[in-house]
Amino acid sequence: MEEKLQELVNEYLTHKQATLMQMKKGSLGRTEFLKEAQAHVNTYFGLPPKLAEAVMNAFEQYIFGYSRLSPLIDDAGVSDIRVVGYDNIRVKREGKRMDAGIAFGSEKEYRQFIDYVATKNQVNISNLNAIQRFTDTESHPDFILRFTLSMPLVNTYNEPYLCIRKVPRRFPMMGELIEKEMLNRETAELLIQRFRQGSTLICGGNSSGKTTLLNALKETLPDDMAILITQQADELTTRFHPDMMFLHSLPGTTESQVSYDLQHISIAGLTMDVDFFIIGEVKGAEALYLLNAAYTGQLCAATIHAPSADRAPDKLVDYAMYESRYSRDELMKMMDCFQTLIFMEHYKVKQIFACTGWNAERKSLNYEQIM
Numbered sequence: 001m002e003e004k005l006q007e008l009v010n011e012y013l014t015h016k017q018a019t020l021m022q023m024k025k026g027s028l029g030r031t032e033f034l035k036e037a038q039a040h041v042n043t044y045f046g047l048p049p050k051l052a053e054a055v056m057n058a059f060e061q062y063i064f065g066y067s068r069l070s071p072l073i074d075d076a077g078v079s080d081i082r083v084v085g086y087d088n089i090r091v092k093r094e095g096k097r098m099d100a101g102i103a104f105g106s107e108k109e110y111r112q113f114i115d116y117v118a119t120k121n122q123v124n125i126s127n128l129n130a131i132q133r134f135t136d137t138e139s140h141p142d143f144i145l146r147f148t149l150s151m152p153l154v155n156t157y158n159e160p161y162l163c164i165r166k167v168p169r170r171f172p173m174m175g176e177l178i179e180k181e182m183l184n185r186e187t188a189e190l191l192i193q194r195f196r197q198g199s200t201l202i203c204g205g206n207s208s209g210k211t212t213l214l215n216a217l218k219e220t221l222p223d224d225m226a227i228l229i230t231q232q233a234d235e236l237t238t239r240f241h242p243d244m245m246f247l248h249s250l251p252g253t254t255e256s257q258v259s260y261d262l263q264h265i266s267i268a269g270l271t272m273d274v275d276f277f278i279i280g281e282v283k284g285a286e287a288l289y290l291l292n293a294a295y296t297g298q299l300c301a302a303t304i305h306a307p308s309a310d311r312a313p314d315k316l317v318d319y320a321m322y323e324s325r326y327s328r329d330e331l332m333k334m335m336d337c338f339q340t341l342i343f344m345e346h347y348k349v350k351q352i353f354a355c356t357g358w359n360a361e362r363k364s365l366n367y368e369q370i371m
Helices: 002-013 017-025 030-044 049-064 067-074 107-120 174-179 185-197 210-218 262-269 286-295 309-320 328-337
Strands: 078-085 088-093 096-099 131-136 143-150 161-168 199-204 227-231 244-248 276-279 299-305 338-345 348-359 364-369
Touching: 002 017, 002 030, 002 049, 002 107, 017 030, 017 107, 030 049, 049 067, 067 078, 067 088, 067 107, 067 161, 107 143, 174 185, 174 210, 185 199, 185 210, 185 338, 185 348, 199 210, 199 309, 210 276, 210 299, 210 338, 276 286, 286 299, 286 309, 286 328, 299 309, 309 328, 309 338, 309 348, 309 364, 328 338, 328 348, 328 364
Parallel strands: 199 299, 199 338, 227 244, 227 276, 276 299
Antiparallel strands: 078 088, 078 161, 088 096, 131 143, 143 161, 338 348, 348 364
């Protein structure tokens, strides 16, 4: 069955790729697509009925899911999937890294799977695009899937690396974060109050809970506030708020050199009539536009990588200097508009600093640690 499944998949990645893309774009329905595939199996494979049914069931899971990775994507306890090699698949389960217990059958099968992932998500993986980041917001009812894919051209070993971050569609609200012991009720009420009164910067390392906390905090904003979110990947969504707009960056490819990075969409976003401006994760020159907006009184929030709450302003200023003609001291002085600085670690709120202003004599920000 595995051999026939791979033969069928290969047919749709080569000779029938146009049909696959029609299905992906919605111009061909799922039922019609599977009927066509069934007809191909009946005409060319000559299989007994039970084996043909098994091949079609596996093909449906492959096309509408992610093949051997589908059980891991379905598993609510798994937050991250790392394919280091065809026979080396790792997961992060409840914060702990471990072997996934599954593998692809061969290097050939794994490479065919990578080609399918790229085709399904309309991503080019030629030598000019050997490192790709993309998001699948359609395949799974419970998760948004964020992919990072690097090809052998830039890898030391001759296999692709594939990393998948699963972002729950039903992200936890503040009450649920209290139950999960990310923070206590008193801290939650304090952050909700400060979030509405001044700009907020949430920092920490990878997978520390920054986005989870920001997602929950923004849902506490009143319905009569207009909110704009810009982000690289579609990780911030809304469950209830009626007036949120979401923009995401668009990298250029060889097919189209149209490109919109976070800097471009942040500039566009600031021309809109919004009450609250959020950047999902600050990584570059968009920091300057976030800082300018906050300094003029616009309520803002963002996440950023930093080792502690009081180091977050330094990191944002580092990014702002990519595009700025301001001096570092001038930018640091502007940072006093970020009144709340939060440090996350292991899905816990570890530090909260209040910025109380600029110390002209020391040329540094004044902080009060409130947690």
